[in-house]
Amino acid sequence: MAHAVELAALGPVYGPNPRVGCVLLAPEPDEGAWSNHVGAPRGGPAPDDVGDARPRRVIGEGYHRGAGTPHAEIDALHDARRRGIDPRGATAVVTLEPCSHTGRTPPCAEGLAAAGIGHVVYAVTDPNRLAAGGAEVLRTRGIRVTHAPHERASALNDVWATAVRRGAPFVTLKVATTLDGRVAAADGTSRWITGDLARAHAHEVRRRVDAIIVGTGTVAADDPALTARNADGALAGHQPLRVVVGTREVPAGARLRGPGGELVHLATHDVHVVLAELGGREIRHVLIEGGPTLATAFLRADVVDELHAYTAPLVLGAGAPVVGDLGVDTLAAAAQWRTVHVERLGDDVLMIARRHRPRTARDAADADSDADADATARADAGMGTATALTDSVGNGPPTASETVRARKEPA
Numbered sequence: 001m002a003h004a005v006e007l008a009a010l011g012p013v014y015g016p017n018p019r020v021g022c023v024l025l026a027p028e029p030d031e032g033a034w035s036n037h038v039g040a041p042r043g044g045p046a047p048d049d050v051g052d053a054r055p056r057r058v059i060g061e062g063y064h065r066g067a068g069t070p071h072a073e074i075d076a077l078h079d080a081r082r083r084g085i086d087p088r089g090a091t092a093v094v095t096l097e098p099c100s101h102t103g104r105t106p107p108c109a110e111g112l113a114a115a116g117i118g119h120v121v122y123a124v125t126d127p128n129r130l131a132a133g134g135a136e137v138l139r140t141r142g143i144r145v146t147h148a149p150h151e152r153a154s155a156l157n158d159v160w161a162t163a164v165r166r167g168a169p170f171v172t173l174k175v176a177t178t179l180d181g182r183v184a185a186a187d188g189t190s191r192w193i194t195g196d197l198a199r200a201h202a203h204e205v206r207r208r209v210d211a212i213i214v215g216t217g218t219v220a221a222d223d224p225a226l227t228a229r230n231a232d233g234a235l236a237g238h239q240p241l242r243v244v245v246g247t248r249e250v251p252a253g254a255r256l257r258g259p260g261g262e263l264v265h266l267a268t269h270d271v272h273v274v275l276a277e278l279g280g281r282e283i284r285h286v287l288i289e290g291g292p293t294l295a296t297a298f299l300r301a302d303v304v305d306e307l308h309a310y311t312a313p314l315v316l317g318a319g320a321p322v323v324g325d326l327g328v329d330t331l332a333a334a335a336q337w338r339t340v341h342v343e344r345l346g347d348d349v350l351m352i353a354r355r356h357r358p359r360t361a362r363d364a365a366d367a368d369s370d371a372d373a374d375a376t377a378r379a380d381a382g383m384g385t386a387t388a389l390t391d392s393v394g395n396g397p398p399t400a401s402e403t404v405r406a407r408k409e410p411a
């Protein structure tokens with residue numbers, strides 16, 4: 001399963017579909033094929049999560065490359081056939097329950113059954129109600145099915161699964177502030193609060209989300225392009241949707257209208273309308289980069305899942321605060337957050353925190369493992385949301401990006 005997770009991680013983190021990996025194992029233990037077994041322990045065979053006394057030969061592997069392309073299981077079956085191997089009787093180890101539905105592609109449960117697969121081991125129950133039920137379909141075909149929960153397999157699609165269960169996107173709120181929590185000086189100047197490394201980091205995050213949201217106030221003040229750019233300034237291959245919220249028009253010459261992701265203007269102040277609209281477009285992960293008005297509206301509605309707070313060593317003493325009144329009049333009424341990652345970026349510091357919401361009975365029923373939710377969130381900070389983040393809360397190693405101080409992103 002660990003190798004299936006590695007394969008899954010090769011897929012795109014953005015887009016409507018999950019990252020899924022699949023490894024096909026030969027039906028019988030095969031002494032001669034030791035060198036083909038990825039991760040075979042040097043000291044000799046050991047039980048693996050397929051339940052065998054010793055690892056088996058890998059006869060095919062695959063992963064999902066994004067909506068509309070073959071699912072991991074089908075990709076792995078193709079791989080076996082490319083190798084000239086008949087997968088009949090093989091075990092399919094897959095990170096997500098095989099799908100049972102005809103969506104953009106045919107159902108994998110049927111594909112595995114048709115290929116004569118003898119045993120399916122999967123890590124995560126599919127939270128997508130349209131696609132779920134593949135395990136049962138396989139059982140009714142007489143195929144042995146094992147559910148083997150795996151923390152990293154869950155963590156890999158944590159953001160996606162949250163969005164799919166909810167039918168609305170996972171929400172990340174990014175703010176770049178001074179030490180005294182200001183996003184602009186008294187005269188309105190707001191560029192160059194945080195440095196180049198923070199900017200590069202924020203662009204890396206943009207490359208991983210499906211949509212970026214700002215309010216019309218930010219469009220008017222900053223004229224942002226809201227594109228995802230590589231280190232050399234060139235547009236990244238994946239461009240998130242650019243969403244502007246508010247009643248004012250986006251000016252004809254706005255940079256937002258230039259090259260980049262599709263521009264969507266939502267003339268509303270209702271955050272739930274915004275999220276429903278984006279959920280309807282299969283947007284799984286949104287990044288809010290708006291000003292204090294938008295940040296306040298989303299926090300007040302308690303729809304923010306993750307906070308990315310970039311803090312610069314500047315003290316202004318006056319100027320717009322990052323967030324307005326949230327209706328919190330006593331400490332006990334404040335929303336609870338848990339820090340899942342801290343990183344120094346030049347002179348700035350990034351803190352990533354996840355909203356801590358007690359699990360409902362439904363969440364517990366949906367969950368695949370007993371893994372602590374924070375552990376999942378920390379793992380996700382490294383794989384799902386921010387880039388190359390280590391679990392560095394208090395004890396992580398310094399990152400390669402800790403050396404240079406530079407300037408704030410011009411968006």
Ligand SMILES: NC(=O)C1=CN([C@@H]2O[C@H](COP(=O)(O)OP(=O)(O)OC[C@H]3O[C@@H](n4cnc5c(N)ncnc54)[C@H](OP(=O)(O)O)[C@@H]3O)[C@@H](O)[C@H]2O)C=CC1
Nearest residue numbers: 176183190215216217218246247248290291292293294297
């Ligand atoms: N440091 C940072 O992280 C950032 C700083 N900034 C700075 O913030 C400032 C702009 O702040 P701000 O005007 O708050 O920017 P916003 O992006 O939050 O836009 C606010 C506008 O959006 C519309 N709007 C959308 N939703 C709501 C809602 N729920 N309630 C009320 N209005 C809503 C309103 O305009 P309408 O009348 O059109 O409906 C409102 O005036 C600039 O100085 C900018 O440089 C901006 C982004 C990031």
Ligand SMILES: Nc1c(N[C@@H]2O[C@H](COP(=O)(O)O)[C@@H](O)[C@H]2O)[nH]c(=O)[nH]c1=O
Nearest residue numbers: 017020064071072099103104105128131
């Ligand atoms: N195995 C697996 C998925 N399994 C299920 O299929 C759903 C998407 O189906 P479709 O619209 O046909 O692409 C997805 O939400 C998930 O529930 N999806 C994937 O994109 N890749 C895969 O490898």
Ligand SMILES: [Zn+2]
Nearest residue numbers: 071098099108
């Ligand atoms: Zn499938």
